[in-house]
Amino acid sequence: MPKLLIRNGRVIDPANGRDEVADVLIRDGRIEAVGPGLSAGGAEILEAAGLVVAPGFIDMHAHLREPGFEHAETIETGCRAAAAGGFTSVCPMPNTAPVNDNPTVTRYIIERASRHACTNVFPVGAITAGSKGEALAEIGSMKQAGAVAISDDGLPVMNARVMRRAMETARSFGLPVIQHCEDLNLSAGGVMHEGMLSTRLGLRGIPGCAEDVIVARDILLAEDTGARYHVAHISTRRSLEMVAQAKAKGLAITCEATPHHISLSDATMPSYDSNYKMKPPLRSPEDVAAVADGIASGIVDAIATDHAPHPGSEKMQEFERCPFGIIGFETALGIALEVLYHSGKISLARLVALFTAGPAAILRLDRGTLSPGAAADVTIFDPERPWTYDLNKSLSKSRNSPYHGRTFRGGAAVTIVDGEVVWRRE
Amino acid sequence: MPRGMLGIEDLPRAEIEAILTRAKDFQPMQNHSFKRLDVLKGKMIVNLFYEASTRTRTSFEIAAKRLGADAISITAAGSSVSKGESLVDTLNTLAAMRPDAIVMRHAASGAPHFLARHLPTPIINAGDGTHEHPTQALLDARTILDQRPSLEGLRVAIIGDIIHSRVARSNIYLLSKFGVDIVLCGPAPLLPAELAGMAPGVRISHNIREAIRDADVIMMLRVQLERQHEAAFPAGEYFQFFGLRLEHLELARPNAIVMHPGPINRGREIASEVADSQVSVILNQVENGVAVRMAVLERILG
Numbered sequence: 268m269p270k271l272l273i274r275n276g277r278v279i280d281p282a283n284g285r286d287e288v289a290d291v292l293i294r295d296g297r298i299e300a301v302g303p304g305l306s307a308g309g310a311e312i313l314e315a316a317g318l319v320v321a322p323g324f325i326d327m328h329a330h331l332r333e334p335g336f337e338h339a340e341t342i343e344t345g346c347r348a349a350a351a352g353g354f355t356s357v358c359p360m361p362n363t364a365p366v367n368d369n370p371t372v373t374r375y376i377i378e379r380a381s382r383h384a385c386t387n388v389f390p391v392g393a394i395t396a397g398s399k400g401e402a403l404a405e406i407g408s409m410k411q412a413g414a415v416a417i418s419d420d421g422l423p424v425m426n427a428r429v430m431r432r433a434m435e436t437a438r439s440f441g442l443p444v445i446q447h448c449e450d451l452n453l454s455a456g457g458v459m460h461e462g463m464l465s466t467r468l469g470l471r472g473i474p475g476c477a478e479d480v481i482v483a484r485d486i487l488l489a490e491d492t493g494a495r496y497h498v499a500h501i502s503t504r505r506s507l508e509m510v511a512q513a514k515a516k517g518l519a520i521t522c523e524a525t526p527h528h529i530s531l532s533d534a535t536m537p538s539y540d541s542n543y544k545m546k547p548p549l550r551s552p553e554d555v556a557a558v559a560d561g562i563a564s565g566i567v568d569a570i571a572t573d574h575a576p577h578p579g580s581e582k583m584q585e586f587e588r589c590p591f592g593i594i595g596f597e598t599a600l601g602i603a604l605e606v607l608y609h610s611g612k613i614s615l616a617r618l619v620a621l622f623t624a625g626p627a628a629i630l631r632l633d634r635g636t637l638s639p640g641a642a643a644d645v646t647i648f649d650p651e652r653p654w655t656y657d658l659n660k661s662l663s664k665s666r667n668s669p670y671h672g673r674t675f676r677g678g679a680a681v682t683i684v685d686g687e688v689v690w691r692r693e
Numbered sequence: 694m695p696r697g698m699l700g701i702e703d704l705p706r707a708e709i710e711a712i713l714t715r716a717k718d719f720q721p722m723q724n725h726s727f728k729r730l731d732v733l734k735g736k737m738i739v740n741l742f743y744e745a746s747t748r749t750r751t752s753f754e755i756a757a758k759r760l761g762a763d764a765i766s767i768t769a770a771g772s773s774v775s776k777g778e779s780l781v782d783t784l785n786t787l788a789a790m791r792p793d794a795i796v797m798r799h800a801a802s803g804a805p806h807f808l809a810r811h812l813p814t815p816i817i818n819a820g821d822g823t824h825e826h827p828t829q830a831l832l833d834a835r836t837i838l839d840q841r842p843s844l845e846g847l848r849v850a851i852i853g854d855i856i857h858s859r860v861a862r863s864n865i866y867l868l869s870k871f872g873v874d875i876v877l878c879g880p881a882p883l884l885p886a887e888l889a890g891m892a893p894g895v896r897i898s899h900n901i902r903e904a905i906r907d908a909d910v911i912m913m914l915r916v917q918l919e920r921q922h923e924a925a926f927p928a929g930e931y932f933q934f935f936g937l938r939l940e941h942l943e944l945a946r947p948n949a950i951v952m953h954p955g956p957i958n959r960g961r962e963i964a965s966e967v968a969d970s971q972v973s974v975i976l977n978q979v980e981n982g983v984a985v986r987m988a989v990l991e992r993i994l995g
Contacts, residue, residue: 466887467702469802469824469859539803583781585801587822 270294271686272307276315276647280322281620282627282636291320293643296686301637313688315647318680319615322635323355323387323644324622326596328420328445328499328523328571331357331388333379334372335364340576340664342376345596346384348663349574350690352596353622353679355644356387356634360420361398368393368404370412377413385689386682387644389415389632391445394433398422403433410440415630418445420499421546425451427484434494443495443521443629446485448506449546453477458587460533460548468538470587473548475503482506486513486520497629498522500573502547504557511566521629522561523571526595526602529559531669541582541589542669545575562621563612569625572599576665594663598656600648601675608650609676615650622646643686650677697794697815698989699806700825701866709831709867712988716835719759719984732995733762736793740766741783742819743799748955748979749819749828753796756986762793762994780804781811788814793994797821802859815993823857829954830863832985834871836978837910840950844871848946850904852878852935853914853962855888860954861914862891869894878904879914879935880926901935908945913937913953913963931961938964942972950974 273291278301280286290305291298326349332340342359349357359376361367367376373390380388392409396402398419406417417437423446424430430446437444454477459465461472482498486509489496498510501522513520527545532552536543543549550558561567575592582589603621607613623646627635634644658671682690698704738757742750750766757764767787778786780799787795794815797805802822809816820826834844841847849868855861855877868875869892877888878898889897898904905911916931937951951963951973959965967973 463887463890466856466885467862467891469822469862539806541807580779583779585780585799585804585807587801587803 270308270310271313272305272310273313273315273320273645273647276318276320278320278637279616279619280637281616282322282624283638285637286616291637291645293645293683293686296643298637298639298641298643300639313681318647318649319619321619321646321648322623322637323682323684324353324600324646325356325358325626325632325635326354326572326574326599327358327569327626327630329357329359329574329596330362330576330592331359332576333363334375339578341383342379342388343383344662344664345574345576346380346386346388347690348594348661349596350385350682350684351662351679352598353600353646353648353682354386354596355646355682355684356389356632358389358391358415358630360391360418361393362421366393366397367391367409368396368398370405370408373409373412373414386684387634389413389630391416391418391420393417394419394424394444395429400424400426400429403429403436406433406436406442407440410442414442415632416443416445416497418447418499420445420447423447423449423451423481427488430485431488431492434488434492434496438492438494441631443497445497445499446481447499447546448478448481448485449473450477450480453480457548458544460550462533462551464533473546475505475550475554478503478547479505479509482509486518489520490518495519500525500528500547500571501558501561501567502528502550503554507557507561507566514566521568522566523569523626524558524562524567525571525573526599527593527669529555529562529606530602531555539586540669541584541586542593542667544586544589544591545573545593546591559606559612562607567621568629570599570603570621571626572596576663577667578665582667592667594661594665594668596663597661598668598670598673598675601654601656601678604650604677605675643683645683646679647681647683648677648679652677654678697809697993698817698827699809700818701827701830701863702825704827706870709834709870712831712985712992713835713838715991716831716981716984716988719987721980730759731761732991733757733760736762736994737791738762738764738794738796738990738994739787739792740764740796741787741798742766743769743804744820746798746819748982749798752982753819753986755983756990759983760987760990762990780808784808784812788812794990817989817993820859822859824859825863826859827863828982828986828989829860830867831989832978832981833864833912833952833954834867835981835985836952836974837950839977839981840974841909844868844873846872847909848874848876848907849910849912850876850878850908851912851914852901852904852937854883854917855879855914856883856885857917858914864912865892865895876904876908880931882926901937901941902944905941905944909949911937911945911949911951913951915954915956916958916962936962936964937967939966939970942967952978955979
């Protein structure tokens with residue numbers, strides 16, 4: 268296999284505490300060496316001066332819609348869009364049809380990905396059979412088949428006893444439990460954040476406490492069971508406070524934040540525009556600030572997109588009838604740079620960690636680092652170059668994004684998976 | 694002139710005043726022969742009702758016809774809507790027939806706003822979900838002005854299921870633009886604190902006696918059982934705490950009036966004795982419905 272030398276980039280590898288201008292040499296799909304002035308020795312040269320060379324980005328929360336909803340996205344199209352956003356690994360949530368609640372589906376996804384995906388795919392298995400919240404799914408077998416976590420994303424486990432059993436089981440198999448925190452009784456019928464805006468618009472609200480009560484309950488259960496527990500797409504100030512307290516107590520509690528929950532609030536969404544409808548909903552400006560601050564203070568461990576494609580036929584409906592979710596692979600880095608780095612909230616090294624070492628540690632993946640010997644997943648990005656997001660050119664099959672036409676400062680330049688360039692900006 | 698009328702919230706006060714003034718010309722006492730006018734001759738108005746409605750749909754039809762327009766009414770049942778056609782496709786189909794305006798009622802809040810973004814045809818909101826019902830607020834204001842010289846300085850109590858009421862929202866926006874002192878009253882689960890922040894001059898009470906004290910106008914709302922997705926308040930207790938009874942009226946200002954957008958639930962939110970009493974202007978509201986909708990159609994299409 269040919270060698271590749273990425274030369275003169277700013278190499279940021281948070282797992283190894285590295286942040287310096289250096290070269291990265293790749294051979295046979297592995298990182299061979301990192302350091303200044305490496306000899307090319309016949310390797311193909313990729314000039315990266317002025318760019319950041321980082322470990323490949325990991326999106327630990329996405330929806331690839333395959334099997335079952337191929338009209339919205341496939342593993343192939345989803346991963347192409349992910350690569351265009353700088354992601355080298357994607358973790359699809361189990362809400363496919365059939366639900367990924369057994370090793371046959373897990374293996375099917377991995378097998379499809381090995382043939383059609385340009386990125387790595389690490390499936391998340393379901394917590395309960397059919398994500399119905401009752402009987403546990405085949406957690407151990409899914410782990411053996413390649414699942415890296417369990418979650419009933421979108422259909423949170425409402426029964427505390429079932430959640431406790433799931434945590435006990437997951438702990439015994441060494442898997443983290445990821446929860447979409449939403450008390451379905453409190454949120455029933457809601458379509459946007461409950462507050463002044465939902466009241467004005469005559470739309471039913473999803474109160475912040477719908478998230479908070481589940482976070483509170485699950486932290487108690489995680490403490491009792493010793494499970495590793497991860498809050499998906501955290502969106503409220505109080506949930507962040509509780510996660511911070513749990514961490515201070517030494518519990519194995521982590522959380523992720525999405526780009527949209529740090530960049531958009533209910534106060535700025537255009538009325539009744541379904542491209543602003545997702546779960547958790549766009550919260551109040553205070554919550555949005557709290558999530559960004561939570562990233563800055565280290566409460567948040569990872570940035571994840573919750574990429575949720577839906578075809579136009581489903582999104583082009585009355586607001587209260589259309590499905591929840593927006594696509595997010597291609598805009599995640601641009602948003603993170605703008606809200607977190609260019610604003611001065613965090614360093615580039617910390618930003619890189621949120622996309623790499625952070626999720627890798629939660630999922631215990633041997634990725635997210637440029638250590639010699641590691642798989643050569645590399646994300647090269649330009650932290651400064653302005654570009655404008657044109658949804659019509661999206662590589663996703665779906666077009667449900669509120670960021671069309673938005674200009675970002677900085678974005679992905681080259682995406683390398685296992686030593687192969689899988690995407691390169693024009 | 695705006696292209697259509699989606700709500701009161703964004704309607705300037707001067708526009709409201711112009712409509713209310715013009716509506717007076719269309720009131721029965723001003724024009725008893727009901728001769729058809731021809732200001733909208735050759736115009737075509739489509740009434741698209743996705744939700745059952747008697748008085749609003751009928752009064753829009755009468756208003757259009759009195760102005761000389763052609764009006765056709767389509768209800769969801771029995772049309773392509775019941776065959777699963779999406780809202781956008783239905784409206785695109787209708788728009789291709791080039792109506793001059795679409796009057797629309799829909800159970801989803803924001804449905805007319807959603808369409809207005811995709812269609813060039815002016816859309817008049819005849820009630821969207823639990824959001825707005827602009828022509829109802831206009832006819833309510835016309836009705837008050839038939840009894841009072843102006844809206845300024847009045848105290849209006851709005852009583853009932855506020856959170857689910859598009860009538861309340863449009864009335865709050867309208868009355869607030871005229872400096873009316875507004876008291877909202879109802880069971881706590883149907884009256885969240887956010888409602889007080891909707892517009893200047895709005896406050897909240899959970900006590901009907903307190904809400905009615907010194908009111909010039911008492912607007913009762915229908916208890917909308919079809920919009921309550923949970924038992925927010927025991928039905929058996931509702932009338933006891935929030936039903937309007939004769940004994941309440943002495944707390945209000947002399948000559949206070951009682952309004953209701955209809956259809957009324959006698960014995961649930963309003964006692965029969967009140968609904969049928971001298972102070973009730975419920976039938977005046979219905980009459981004004983036609984006059985106000987004529988003024989609105991003329992302004993948008995004339």
